Amino acid sequence: MPLLYEPVPVDSHPAPAAAPRQVPHRIQTDAEALAVARRVAAELAPGAAQRDRERLLPWTELDTFVASGLWAITVPKALGGAGVSAGTLAEVTALIAEADSSLGQIPQNHFYALEVLRVGGSPAQQRFFYGEVLAGRRLGNALAEIGHKDFQRRTRLIPDGDGWRVQGRKFYCTGAVYAHWIPTLVVAEEAGRPLQYLAFVPRDAQGVDITDDWDGFGQRVTGSGSVAFDHVRVEADWVVPFQTSFERPTTIGPVAQLLHAAIDLGVARAALAATLPFVREEARPWIDAKVARAAEDPLLIQQVGETTVQLRAAEALLRRASRFVDAAQAAPGERSVAEASIAVAEARVQTTTAALDASTRLFELGGTAATLDHRGLDRFWRNARTHTLHDPVRWKYHAVGNFFLNDRLPPRHGAL
CATH class of the missing domain: 1.10.540.10 (Acyl-CoA dehydrogenase/oxidase, N-terminal domain)
Known part of the structure; x- marks a missing residue:
């Protein structure tokens, strides 16, 4: 097949993103x-x-x-x-x-x-x-850290005159390679208590080192590698409260999870969209079906129906969850934010199921020919499997069950 791009060597330490070439269009509605x-x-x-x-x-x-x-x-x-x-x-x-x-x-x-x-x-x-x-500048992220069994953040925010210094290392920094600013989760000691902040670090600041070392088998060009901070100077105005925003009911967590659900929904749609023409045009019917075309196999038709219903349910739950998030943003309270979190958790369960189901059945229904490397159909499953591991669905079920059975409000953090 013809190449749309000339292959280029991967630079493990890419240069900072160029300034925006143009002021973006202003969307109004x-x-x-x-x-x-x-x-x-x-x-x-x-x-x-x-x-x-x-x-x-x-x-x-x-x-x-x-x-x-x-x-x-x-x-x-x-x-x-x-x-x-x-x-x-x-x-x-x-x-x-x-x-x-x-x-x-x-x-x-x-x-x-x-x-x-x-x-x-x-x-x-x-x-x-x-x-x-x-003005067109992109925000990345440096939130997660690896190498420790606990979830404590060890990247420090250190006082430096009228500003701060950031010291530490992050991984899973999706988008940081492409960013102009890198919002970074940091910890500062205040009155003997560690408090978390989000420090907006300029990508081109002295002491910022980004390594494009993400080698997951899916979501391969998300730039989800490492960022190291070596006493990077940040101004006081670039540091935003983070921990305190979870000590009261806010929609930070539900918004984050809604976006993850939407990504998985997109993968599910793409996988099903790739399945249908492949079955019609490429797949061979199973001999026992006694039909001329795979698309006439009654058992195959039934599985396409199942996958479609899973997808439609995911779309409906995502739309429903969005309404709960809108309501919680308009009037944030203990109950409204909890209800938004639960609605989004329900959507996350279904979009995960739909993405994995659609991307797996592509091969089951398409047959061995669907696995040929040049077709690139494996990317849907690889992307679905990789992205749906962001946080475990088993805990979504737990949050939903505990809410409806015991009226227990879900915890407030970025994973709900």
Whole structure:
């Protein structure tokens, strides 16, 4: 098959992202956001298989994505953005993920940081960072750490005159390779108590070292590698409260999880969309079916029906969860945020099921020919299996069951 790109060697320490080439389009409404997302998805989809196969980092595609205005759709209307609903944000994410799930995941933490900023940032911080996003600058992330069995964060925020220094190392830093700012989860000692903050670190600051060492078998071009901070200077105005935003009911966790659910929904849609023409045009009927075409096999038809129903249920639960998130954002309280978390957990269970089911049945129904490497159909399962491991579905079931059986509110953190 002809190549859409010339293969390039992977630079394990890529240079910082260039400044935006143009000021992004200003999306005004939810309807416009969805229309733009459909157009951008159609532009991004053709190269997805090759980007995955050759691990081609999507710099050009990201420029197109950002220039469309989609990365600024959650900026509040009062500050120049579209202030779209949670449902629109979820559907935009699903549309992009259907085209290329890596590109759907890259801005997940960008939107997460914007929600942290909306909830806990000062008016001056909001004006500044929302302005950066409207100008086309991307936010990455440096939240997780590995190498320890506990979940304590060890990256420190150290006082330095009228500012701070950041010292530590992170992994699973999705989007950091492509970012202009890297929101980083840090710990500072205050009155003998460790408190967590989100420090917005400039990508090109002295002491920031990004290693493109993500080698997972799925979501291969998300840039989810390592970031090291060697006494990196950050200004006081770049540090936003984080822990205190979870000590009261806020929608940071539900928004984060809604985006993850949307990514998995996009993978499920893409896998089913790839299955149908393959079965019609390529798959061979099983001899006992006694039919001329695989698409006439009654047992195969039944499984396509099952997969479609799983997908439709996932879409419905995601839309329902979005309404709960909107309600909790409008009136955050113990109950409204808990209900949003549970609704999103229900959606996460179903989108996980739909993504894994659709991407697995592609091979079951397509047969051995579907496994041929040049077809690239394995990427749907690899991407679904990798992304759905973000946090365990078994604990989603537990949260839902405990809520309805015992009226136990779910914990407030980024995984619910």
